[in-house]
Amino acid sequence: MPRSKELEILALSPILMLGVTRRIGDVDDGSTVTDFLPAERARGITIQSAAVTLHWPPIQHGSSEDSTESAQKSRVSHTINLIDTPGHADFTFEVLRSLRILDGAICVLDGVAGVEAQTEKVWAQANLYSIPRIAFVNKLDRDGAAFGRTVKEIGSRLRGWPAVCQIPWWEGGKGRFQGVGDAVELCALKWTEGGDGKAIQKCSLDSLKETDQKFAAELRKARLALVEVLCEFDEHLLTTWLECDDDPMAIAPQAIRDSLRRCIIDGSGRLIPVFAGASFRNIGVQPLLDAVDDLLPDPNERPPAEITAGSLKGTLPDLLNGKLQIQQSKSSKQPKRLHGPGSANIGGNIESCALAFKVVNDPKRGVLVYVRVYSGTLNRNSALWNTSLHVTERAGRLLQMYASDAEEIQSISAGQIGVIVGLKHARTGDTLITYTGSNPKTGPPAPLDNLHLRPIEVPPPVFFAAIEPHSISEEKNVEQILALLLREDPSLHVSVDDESGQMLLSGMGELHLEIARDRLVNDFKAKATMGSIEIGYRECVQSSSTTHHSLIDREIAGKKGKAGCAAFVEPVDMMNTSLIDATERDGNFITVNVEMVDPEDRHTAYSLPQELPLSELRTALINGASAALARGPRRRFPMTSTHANLTFLVSRDLFGKDTHPAALSSAAHQAVQTALKETFDNDSISLMEPVMDVVISCDEGNMGNIVHDISSARGGHVISLGDEEATETTGDYEKAVDVSRIYAPPDPFAGSTQFGNDDLSGANVGQQRHIRARVPLKEMVGYLKHLRSLTGGRGTFVMAFEKFERVSGPRERDV
Known part of the structure; x- marks a missing residue:
């Protein structure tokens, strides 16, 4: 820590x-x-x-x-x-x-x-x-x-x-x-x-x-x-x-x-x-x-690791010991020869389960994946099934790390941390398992193929900068290097502007993006330039649109494509029960409804062609809608807190072999884009700005100036002063500690410090006081230099993203 x-x-x-x-x-x-x-x-x-x-x-x-x-x-x-x-x-x-x-x-x-x-x-x-x-x-x-x-x-x-x-x-x-x-x-x-x-x-x-x-x-x-x-x-x-x-x-x-x-x-x-x-x-x-x-x-004295596998939830030891009731899939993927009737413990066939918590690109050894093993023993050359990406990779070499130095080992036992060398796909937060009798292509039987240890939540990025390769030939190399950076650091995001074709790199802060630029140019030797760092605003719909149907009938990537899709957009209402089946993407929700029955003739039911399974159709529609939500109609910022509801009517929107995933994505993209344009024409698109939770540490004598600066000049809201802490930080179950009852030995040099604070008996303990506030991110850019001028160089602050908030009219003109 x-x-x-x-x-x-x-x-x-x-x-x-x-x-x-x-x-x-x-x-x-x-x-x-x-x-x-x-x-x-x-x-x-x-x-x-x-x-x-x-x-x-x-x-x-x-x-x-x-x-x-x-x-x-x-x-x-x-x-x-x-x-x-x-x-x-x-x-x-x-x-x-x-x-x-x-x-x-x-x-x-x-x-x-x-x-x-x-x-x-x-x-x-x-x-x-x-x-x-x-x-x-x-x-x-x-x-x-x-x-x-x-x-x-x-x-x-x-x-x-x-x-x-x-x-x-x-x-x-x-x-x-x-x-x-x-x-x-x-x-x-x-x-x-x-x-x-x-x-x-x-x-x-x-x-x-x-x-x-x-x-x-x-x-x-x-x-x-x-x-x-x-x-x-x-x-x-x-x-x-x-x-x-x-x-x-x-x-x-x-x-x-x-x-x-x-x-x-x-x-x-x-x-x-x-x-x-x-x-x-x-x-x-x-x-x-x-x-x-x-x-x-x-490790044996810690609470058991929590897992999810489809709709199954529980702990890893319960899964391994057969205490969780597993509903096995009846699909052809299920290897019936491995299991007996009914109550066979398929969880007991898991040889090892590990979490990839860090990915590093080492210039000498290649990609290093740091893992924590939660059960069993992960052996060298074992086949690892990635439950997030659904691919099998082999652990060719295992290392024990001593910072930048390493020692080669044969296995990593439960409770230990080690490094796997050379994995091509594993990312931070992926769960890796080895399973007895697993098919390398299809992995373990369902639902174990979707087994996940509690994932690591990635906060949304709030700063972005454009990246320009120096030539067209360098563009592919830059994309590959950015893909490596994203495997290392999931809090970085890369997107491409639809109109300009510019690559945009997003991150958590100014220093975060500066370090990413240094690594891109100096460590990986990429021939590219990063533009100035800007704030990542968002857009949000304020009212629902009508349903719009789009039909795509054109050549896509050299192949004839024809598909249809209907869509409408609405603000996200977390109380809405329809969100239970929705897919969350970058703060938005997408619901896909596939109607097999003809609405005009309820006795006629249609089926999907074999080459277009339902899962692939849904994924294509979600990808198209997600791409449309990545650029809002007002200022071209990504949408947030928007619910896109898609309807695919098989009798109307399916056109045989011409309806392939690329055509479906284009149809969904156009339908959602049209719905967004309608809300914009009705003046129902708002600009949203990131608001930060800021904690400022300063001397008590400077508190008044800082509070006035935050409240008046920067449009912020002060939440607490001094030792008042919000319960969300510490938890409702925790009670304040009576500082006067705490034993502490006398400080021989306390009287000679610049603060001269000998009072260790009350709430005003310490040389600094804390101010907690919610402030728009735009007002916090370059704030450290201003804070130091207010406090004689002794003030510091930290901030974390809290939420997106609607921008008022006068503030929007400054964007």
């Missing part, structure tokens, strides 16, 4: 200790191992998530991972798949698709900046996925670091009770950051200045009383506070405390670790273990990795 920069160093510290790499690199110099794309190194930010596989504790020579039995899990080596994610708001989708496949997360916080707005957004998403989390307050070696204030902010901003497991240890109370006090083990850990982090001096509480009595007393307070907050959530520990005569110092460290694990394993975020350190100086990294082993769950 963000913040990304600290997580990069955090990821690299253990692999440096393990000898996987000889350098740790520097984020600001762009030299970290996990930032291996040229654009990442040039800008000093993370753009793509990177996987790092390591064993912690390190496996000693001649030993195995499970060679010893120990109550403390960190005494036994575990395989950890660590994923470094971006911190910039434009790449939130990269973080969300990584969250989808995690078993646990480390929330890395900046000890100077505290809890930032982007952290809150990702934290809310982690709550939705119920991911167990621990927090690591980093950069405590820097000027202005305030561990106590950050702990308070965890309670007020993230709405969870901080369980302080470590407190920072400054030399002489106000000197350099030298180590941490462990409230679980009741000891202090001291690191050598300038060392590699491997040498740690451990001081017991008794010896600490002699050398640093004040810190020893604070450590005892931390232990008491930790036990008290745990007892509020865990009755087992409360019983143990009573058995120890209410002496928190007498409770065994393992009992506290077990309690912490029980409290966080449900992923609710109600209690948050907090650790301290400075990862760039290798301080606190090893205890944090021990906490990953001790507190975070292994």
Whole structure:
């Protein structure tokens, strides 16, 4: 989880200790191992998530991972798949698709900046996925670091009770950051200045009383506070405390670790273990990795993966164990010889099931597909059925990734993350399965051929830019490169303007499109130019049209084509029951009605020719309607929230072999286009603009100027100020944390910070306040520079798409 920069160093510290790499690199110099794309190194930010596989504790020579039995899990080596994610708001989708496949997360916080707005957004998403989390307050070696204030902010901003497991240890109370006090083990850990982090001096509480009595007393307070907050959530520990005569110092460290694990394993975020350190100086990294082993769950302890297969819904283990009732298809595709009568468990024939959560084009190895295996074992050379694209591909090579380095392996077991090399079709979000006796062309029997793990939702793009190849001969190469970029990043979209033939690339933000341009031109060496970045408006119908019938009778792609179709358009009404059978495309809904009976003679029924099955006919009509909705009649922007209702009457619209998919798509396109033109002539097409959910962080003294600027100059609506958070962000079930009851050690440097905020007892905790508002995207272009001028360079903001909203008359003239 963000913040990304600290997580990069955090990821690299253990692999440096393990000898996987000889350098740790520097984020600001762009030299970290996990930032291996040229654009990442040039800008000093993370753009793509990177996987790092390591064993912690390190496996000693001649030993195995499970060679010893120990109550403390960190005494036994575990395989950890660590994923470094971006911190910039434009790449939130990269973080969300990584969250989808995690078993646990480390929330890395900046000890100077505290809890930032982007952290809150990702934290809310982690709550939705119920991911167990621990927090690591980093950069405590820097000027202005305030561990106590950050702990308070965890309670007020993230709405969870901080369980302080470590407190920072400054030399002489106000000197350099030298180590941490462990409230679980009741000891202090001291690191050598300038060392590699491997040498740690451990001081017991008794010896600490002699050398640093004040810190020893604070450590005892931390232990008491930790036990008290745990007892509020865990009755087992409360019983143990009573058995120890209410002496928190007498409770065994393992009992506290077990309690912490029980409290966080449900992923609710109600209690948050907090650790301290400075990862760039290798301080606190090893205890944090021990906490990953001790507190975070292994794959078997996570809730079962949810699946859908046609109308079937349930969990993957229930499907594999035959607990789900599967209605097998009677089509010729069903291999009857594989199954006995009635209740045979066809789900039990699934050998492995995996989710492709990331696709990368590596210049040396080709296309790399990152997968998380949810069941079985994915073996090398196994045939993988893609349930989204309905194609079979072979897993020729399997890799275990160490950022940009890799090790070839023979299999990927359940719960692990690995890489498949050379798949030609798999995209981000596709489900891949291997099935016993599967036909390579038709795949597993229905409905397992449509088995999907919960898909990753892709937010709509709000910026776009035109791409111009330098020559006609370069056009095909540019299209192929764009197809690769889209496989890597589904939040990018490519469309072609019908009139100009221009390719348009759409994305989530200005930086997002700039990075895509850099990769297109610099990484892939495409000979093309990207135009200026513009805002992606939409159009929407406000009233229903009449039904229009179109008949196509012309040559299409060198082949005679003749087909008909009737259509009308209407605004989307989510309460309309007809939308249940509709197909959703880019925010619009398309319903196809195929009438086999002649309306004038109800006793006469028609059938479709063998070469035009019903599924192919429906797909062709939907594609035609979707193409028509891609360009509105008012300003040529795509339509949104529009319902296109198509009717294909076999007796009227079918003309034998001349009615092929291309002719059907043309007929549907023309019918929908005519219906849209009617609504435009009736002045029933509105222009819609993207409205963003914006969270601005600033000093309290600047709040008035910013609120006035948002409300008056930019046409926005302020939703909340300060610590008031909407329930949609945190969930109705969560209660606000009483910050005055949170334990936090005193910050020795708090009085010398530029904010001078020593008040850690109330709601005004932290150096910054948050303003939440809904603002038109047009007004947010270039806003960061303006915000910094208002706040003396200290203000920041994040924003995410919320909805499309109708543009008023005066604002439309500015478009």
